[in-house]
Amino acid sequence: MKLIAQSENIENFSSNNYIYVDKTEYLYNLINNYERVFFSRPRRFGKSLTLNSIRTLFEKGVDPYFKGTWIYDKWNQDRYPVLHFSFLKYPTTNVKEFNHSICQTLRDFASCLNISSYTDDAKFTNLIRNIFSAMPYEMKIVVLIDEYDCQLSANINNPKLYEEFRLLLRDLYAVLKGEKHIKFLAVTGVTRLKDVSIFSVGSDIKDLSYHHAYSKMIGFTRDEIKKYYFDYLKIGVSCVENKSLETVTNDDVELFIDKIAENYNGYCFDEFCENKVFSTYSVNNFLQDIVQKRKVVFGDYWYDVGGIPSILKNYMESHDIDLKKFLSSEIEVNYDDFMNPTSLLDINENVLMYQTGYLTLKSEINRPFRIKLGTANKEVSSALSSLLCEKFFNSDAVSAYFDAGEVLKKGSADDIISHLNSVLASIPYDKYPIENEPILRALILMYLTGLKLDVRAEQENSKGRSDILVNFDTRRVILELKFSETGRDVDSLLKDAVAQIQSREYGVENLGDRELIQIACVFDASKDKRKITLFSVVDR
Structure with missing residues (x-):
């Protein structure tokens, strides 16, 4: 049985008997149809392996690295030197060191090609020009730039340093634009921003981030x-x-893939919202764990490998998050906000969450209509909720609440309501007031989802939709929430909630042999309460 790769270097695949999911037809079409391309994807999706495969094709050809793949007997390109910039390897906090690192990459490249008649320079843009000028007239090279926005995302909270890096990147693409020695150019990153000139008017780089044929x-x-x-x-x-x-x-295998899809599928990078893909990193690690542990556990691999991306963590430290935008399964953003973000410093929060993988396309991209976004799967929904929990809940207090699963699984209604009140009390009320029932429901849902419980909001049956449903192997918990702004109508609201549970039979669908506990509860938002003050377990 072939091994699952732990490498981003295509040359290691054949020598180590790794599984290679053949994407070479896309690479063939990409290289033959375009001269300069850009595509964005979230981290851990395979951008670096894609660029490495392109590099190997141009530098070394198909044999032996692509034997058995679609491209093996079709590739007929000459070999070309490849200038490969990996911005992840360059400094992010010092512009001079960044400039020095790129200069060293350029000098090493020139040395490998025996180009020595160029004028050295301490500024990388000048050095690039000088090296290109020293190349033989007919010489062609390939330029690959991986994670171009690394330095920008690292400085989202440092406008001065962000601007210095932005200007450097703008100058870099100005030098590369139209350069006759470049046979092929490919750029990757997490975000796509107008302020570095890649996508400005007159740019010769084709953005394929949402292109149907390459989705x-x-x-x-x-x-x-x-x-x-x-x-x-x-x-x-x-x-x-x-x-x-x-x-x-x-x-059996098809049903098992269905379960994998619930956790790791659903990412959409298609302008027509037709094609969806699984997270490569999550699938590889999930299947590898099965073989090593002989046990099936749907872990949060994509999130656990790096936690909250620094770009999002830094953004959330300096920007407010509007919880109301996360109250539904679909979030709408303006076409221009989505397609033409100018800078990370003022990017729409939902667009940033899309570009970093926390949200995905739920509608086609069609000017001038608004674009719908939402979570892709259980893994990313849990990760997004964990991310938001750090923003909305007092982190010191919430760290003591990680027994929520046991409380809901085994505790009484008193235990459950007491626990939820403790969690809600940790929210800084002056910053994030609980103003209505949808916000109350969203906060509870966010907390429970962040703990990776099997929780559903507005779960539908033939008679209606319950507010919150939590599934365990032996128990199902239903929470029907009501909201009182003044506290004067809590008794009548509780009666309404009980009657709603009884008449609509929340939670009975596909119950199996689970215990069903249905709790009607009322949140009193008056200043001296701000908690669930009344609740009742509904008898079946």
């Missing part, structure tokens, strides 16, 4: 997972169903 180039499709990881999927089914590998059927 599956980075990320795994369902068919790819089944084709390349079939042995791993069979082991997963064997663990879950306690079956021998020989008795695992194709239908």
Whole structure:
């Protein structure tokens, strides 16, 4: 059985018998149809492997690294030197050191090509010009720039340093624009910003971030997972169903992929909102864990590897987050805000969350209509809730509340309501007042989702929708919430909540042999209360 790769270097795949999900048809079309391209994707999605594959094709050709792939007998490009900038390796807090690092990359590149007749310079933009001028007239090279926005995202809270790096990057692309020695140029990053001139009027770089034809180039499709990881999927089914590998059927595998999809699928980078992909990092680590541990656990791999991206963490330290925008499964943003963000310093928060992978497309991109965004899957929903919890709840207080799962799973109604009141009390009321029932529901949902519980908001059955439903193996908890602004109508609101649960039979759908506990509760928002003051367990 082939191994799951832990490398971003395509040359290691054949020598180590790694699984390579064949994306070479996309690379072939990309290189043959365009001369200069840009594409953005969240971290840990395979941007670096994509650029490394392009580098290997141009520098070394297809043999032996691409043997057995689509491109193997079709690649007919000459070999070209590759100038590869990986901005993740360059300093993020010192402009002079950043400039020095790029200069050293350029000098090393020139040395490898035996180009020595150029005039050295301490400024990298001048050095690039000088090296290009010293190249033979007919010489062509390939330029690859990985994570171009690394220095910008690291300085989102430092406007002065951000501006210094922005000007350097603007100058870099000004030098590269139209350069006759460049055969092919590819740039990747997490964000796409107008203020570095890549996407400004007159730019010769084609932005393919949302291009339908390349929307599956980075990320795994369902068919790819089944084709390349079939042995791993069979082991997963064997663990879950306690079956021998020989008795695992194709239908079993399809159902198992359905479960994987709930957790790791749903990312959309397609202008028509048709094609969706799985997180490559999450799928690889999930399947690898199955083989190593012989146990199926849907972990938060994408989030756990790096926690909150520094770009988002820094943004949240200096910007307010509007909770009301996260009250529904779909968030709407203006077309121009989505397609033409100017700077990280003033980017729309929802666009930033899309570009960093916390939200994904839920509608097609069509001027001038608003664009819908939402969470992609359980893993990212849990990560987003954890992210927002750090913003809305007192972190010191919430750290003591991580037994919520046990409280809801085994505790009484008194225990559950007491626990939720403690959590709600940790919210700085002056900054984030609980003004209505939707905000109350969103905060509770955010907290429970952030703890990776199986929680649903407005779960629908044939008679209505419950506010909050939490599933465990042996119990299901229903919370029907009512909100009182003054506290004068709490008794009548409680009666309404009880009657609603009874008449609409919240939580009885697909209950199985679980215990069902239905709790009607009223939040009193008056200044001397600000908590759930009344609740009642509904008898079935």
